[in-house]
Amino acid sequence: MNKTALFTSAALAALLGWAGTAAADCAGSTFASPAPKDVSGTVKVVMEDVTDTDFVKAMIPDFNKLYPNVKIEIEGAAYDVIRDMQIASLQRGTGTQNLMQVDTSWVSEYDEAGFLEDLRPAIACLGDDYKYDDFAASFRKIGQVGEKVLGVPFYSYPTGFVYRTDLWDKAPETLDELVASAIAKKTDKRAGIALQQKQGFVIMEEWNAFLLSSGGQLRKEDGTWTIDTPEARKALEAYMKVSKEAAPAASLNWGFDETIRAAKSDQASALTTYGWVVPIVNGKDSQVPDKFALAPFPGGRGTGGTWSWGIPKNGENKEAAWAWISWITAPAQEKVRVISGGAPTRDSAMMDPDVWAKGVSEDYYKTYSKVAAAAVPLCLGTGCAEAIEAVGVEINAAVAGIKSVDEALAAAQSAAEKATR
Amino acid sequence: MLSPDVSTADPPRVGRLERLAGKLPFRWWMALPLVLLLGIFVLYPLGFSFYLSLTNYKLTTRNLGYFGFEQYNRVLTDGDFTDSLKITLTFVIAAVLIELILGLALALALQRQRFARNVTRALLFTPMFVAPVAVGLVFRFLLNQQLGLIPNAIAKLGIHIDFFSPNFALASMVLIDVWQWTPFMVLLFLSALESLPKAPFEAARVDGASAWLTFRTLTLPMLMPVIGIATVIRVLEASKLFEYVFVITNGGPGGSTESLQFIMYQTGVRFFRLAEASAMAFVFLAVLALPIIWMLRQVRKAEG
Numbered sequence A: 001m002n003k004t005a006l007f008t009s010a011a012l013a014a015l016l017g018w019a020g021t022a023a024a025d026c027a028g029s030t031f032a033s034p035a036p037k038d039v040s041g042t043v044k045v046v047m048e049d050v051t052d053t054d055f056v057k058a059m060i061p062d063f064n065k066l067y068p069n070v071k072i073e074i075e076g077a078a079y080d081v082i083r084d085m086q087i088a089s090l091q092r093g094t095g096t097q098n099l100m101q102v103d104t105s106w107v108s109e110y111d112e113a114g115f116l117e118d119l120r121p122a123i124a125c126l127g128d129d130y131k132y133d134d135f136a137a138s139f140r141k142i143g144q145v146g147e148k149v150l151g152v153p154f155y156s157y158p159t160g161f162v163y164r165t166d167l168w169d170k171a172p173e174t175l176d177e178l179v180a181s182a183i184a185k186k187t188d189k190r191a192g193i194a195l196q197q198k199q200g201f202v203i204m205e206e207w208n209a210f211l212l213s214s215g216g217q218l219r220k221e222d223g224t225w226t227i228d229t230p231e232a233r234k235a236l237e238a239y240m241k242v243s244k245e246a247a248p249a250a251s252l253n254w255g256f257d258e259t260i261r262a263a264k265s266d267q268a269s270a271l272t273t274y275g276w277v278v279p280i281v282n283g284k285d286s287q288v289p290d291k292f293a294l295a296p297f298p299g300g301r302g303t304g305g306t307w308s309w310g311i312p313k314n315g316e317n318k319e320a321a322w323a324w325i326s327w328i329t330a331p332a333q334e335k336v337r338v339i340s341g342g343a344p345t346r347d348s349a350m351m352d353p354d355v356w357a358k359g360v361s362e363d364y365y366k367t368y369s370k371v372a373a374a375a376v377p378l379c380l381g382t383g384c385a386e387a388i389e390a391v392g393v394e395i396n397a398a399v400a401g402i403k404s405v406d407e408a409l410a411a412a413q414s415a416a417e418k419a420t421r
Numbered sequence B: 001m002l003s004p005d006v007s008t009a010d011p012p013r014v015g016r017l018e019r020l021a022g023k024l025p026f027r028w029w030m031a032l033p034l035v036l037l038l039g040i041f042v043l044y045p046l047g048f049s050f051y052l053s054l055t056n057y058k059l060t061t062r063n064l065g066y067f068g069f070e071q072y073n074r075v076l077t078d079g080d081f082t083d084s085l086k087i088t089l090t091f092v093i094a095a096v097l098i099e100l101i102l103g104l105a106l107a108l109a110l111q112r113q114r115f116a117r118n119v120t121r122a123l124l125f126t127p128m129f130v131a132p133v134a135v136g137l138v139f140r141f142l143l144n145q146q147l148g149l150i151p152n153a154i155a156k157l158g159i160h161i162d163f164f165s166p167n168f169a170l171a172s173m174v175l176i177d178v179w180q181w182t183p184f185m186v187l188l189f190l191s192a193l194e195s196l197p198k199a200p201f202e203a204a205r206v207d208g209a210s211a212w213l214t215f216r217t218l219t220l221p222m223l224m225p226v227i228g229i230a231t232v233i234r235v236l237e238a239s240k241l242f243e244y245v246f247v248i249t250n251g252g253p254g255g256s257t258e259s260l261q262f263i264m265y266q267t268g269v270r271f272f273r274l275a276e277a278s279a280m281a282f283v284f285l286a287v288l289a290l291p292i293i294w295m296l297r298q299v300r301k302a303e304g
Helices: A005-026 A051-060 A060-066 A079-090 A106-113 A120-124 A138-143 A175-185 A201-213 A230-245 A255-266 A277-283 A318-328 A333-339 A353-358 A362-374 A384-398 A407-417 B018-021 B026-053 B068-077 B079-112 B116-130 B132-142 B147-153 B169-195 B199-206 B213-239 B243-249 B259-272 B274-303
Strands: A041-047 A070-077 A100-102 A152-156 A159-164 A270-274 A290-296 A306-310
Touching: A005 A159, A041 A051, A041 A079, A041 A100, A041 A290, A041 A318, A041 B026, A051 A070, A051 A152, A051 A277, A051 A333, A060 A070, A060 A318, A070 A079, A070 A318, A079 A100, A079 B259, A100 A106, A106 A306, A106 A333, A106 A384, A138 A152, A138 A306, A152 B147, A159 A201, A159 A277, A159 A362, A175 A201, A175 A230, A175 A270, A201 A230, A201 A384, A230 A384, A230 A407, A255 A270, A270 A277, A277 A362, A277 B213, A290 A362, A318 A333, A318 A353, A333 A353, A353 A362, A353 B213, A384 B132, A384 B259, B026 B274, B068 B079, B068 B274, B079 B116, B079 B169, B079 B213, B079 B259, B079 B274, B116 B169, B132 B169, B132 B243, B169 B243, B169 B274, B199 B213, B213 B274, B259 B274
Parallel strands: A041 A070
Antiparallel strands: A100 A306, A152 A306, A159 A270, A159 A290
């Protein structure tokens, strides 16, 4: 071998080596992106027992055709315990979960604690086909803290107005209209509206939509809590009125499940709930199938929420976890999941004629897109998880008649401030 | 060949361990394993927890720096803690009192039972072998206004009760606790009743004493030590009210079922503020210790 050939070979080898290193680091990522097809390992995640988890489980065999050496283990759990299980795992040297489903209000706190990997570099390395900007902006924002991307949208739960088309001529456009119409629709056998009034985050997700509708907002961009305000007063009075005059009797302790049961058993003419429930309340097991439609929350803005996929820093097999995240959230898989009945997160899926034809309906996805575009995340920033629970106690106390509106809002403001002291 | 000179040999060497063993009485050595276990699994966590209460430790920031008694100040001036303390004490007093009376009545009845004794007792004791979380879930559905057997059954009688309304939610928790733990009282009282000496009761019967007089002057005083112990155990257990609240009401409505254990869990685990949760635990320990010590003294007095 002459000197030139030797030099060229050495230079080529160095270049390839550098390129390999660059791919492995992926410009700042601690794991390779895209994940190599021969990546191996077990990916463990605890997920909420909801329909979207079932849709995802059904897609695992397809994932394994591409990544045969990655085993996905999904453990179902009730919402209340998911975070506890995550915290326990995150406190360990090596976590028991190496993939996490992170809820809207948890992201900032997990960031403050340095629990999660920044996925932005890895996303950047996936190339244009991945189309990260295709996720609806309000959903994308939830997984981001500053420049970091700590969670990639998995499924969304923006609040809309879900109503019986055979009982409502049209969906209400203002909060006042909602209150008046819901009361008018109440009969001896059927509630005008079924509310999830259970104390804590449950009532908060719903009441927050009333707050947005009345022009208020839980927290400003700068982190200031804005709960004891005239807008919040209007929202709480409206909520209390529908609770008293339009909701089912003795439903103060109702959560999501009870409202769905009421809707499916012809005991409620409307719900102010997550947009993705429409295919559920319209299902074959419903006493009133195909009667429900989705509309934007009166006033336009509803509570925004998304579950995001994140990778804990203390987890093993990060490349395997990333293989799963990048695959399941890619446009093609999002489309499959949405057609199955899953809650969309990508604009492309919501506006895809193929999804309209094979999924719920064109109207539904177009409305969902509007709801998503106008959704305001329930709460962003540190202290959110506590503030939501604490404010939810006070709102529930007002609805239960334990506190006056003024007392409840003052206490809620103080509780939220305490959460961020 | 040299043979060992037995008469001039050194006295047997005493090992360091044996010398150490000789310094402490034998009974201390026997207690050592238990002391070590207690130290590792009780004293160390307790001591660390107390230190945590003197810091501003959060699961997210993990700052173990000394913070003084500020957490105690927060706990004692925070309305949430005092409200929860009232709720917990109300629950404990109501539940334990009902269990005590009902348990004693059932035990007296079972003592006289002759037919199907074993079957009745086995059935009666079943609830206390079920996990409280499972009991909570069962009652969540039994008392549910939509699906519940109990609200629907009493509605047929024209009575409408919302078991999870602000006025009834805590009473519902008491009801569930009574269902689950009255059998424990029955078990203790029945064992005690069956081991009481027969002679005083025979004498009372021969003297023509009424059932009430016999109960008041013989049965009750003789049962007092067991009643005291049963009360202490149940007070301690009932003050740990958590599972029913967690699975049924989440503390609601309007905080009316927020027990101390529930807010400690929320503060420490859900809101990450372990230091404040530790301070709550120590304040509660102090509040609970006084009546428990008093009750134990009464038991000792009753035992003579």
